Amino acid sequence: MARRSFYCYAFGRPGDVEAICVDLDIAVQGSSMAEVRRDLDAAIYSFIEDAMAESPEVAEELLSRRAPWYVRAKLALMMHWFKIKSFFDGKHGDDATHFEIPCHA
DSSP, X not given: XXXXXXXXXXXXXXXXXXXXXXXXXXXXXXXXXXXHHHHHHHHHHXXXXXXXXXXXXXXXXXXXXXXXXXXXXXXXXXXXHHHHHHHHHXXXXXXXXXXXXXXXX
């Protein structure tokens, strides 16, 4: 099976962080970047496992769902805004990040 990665965004402040996998339209909340990254990884793994237990047609439909285009566009713009803002504020962009999560299934 070919290895696949899912594109994800995380943003927020310590105590209030959100993360979303735009390739599967799965989101989680937590209190730190590390927590939401771990929780999102677990949610993706569970989602894939459950999808693969379905019929091939249903599995294909579930595994090919994406966040709507406007959500993807908003997140991309928001990420650029955070990077520009952090550059001028002298921060290192700790309030937003994007990352890939490898598929374990």
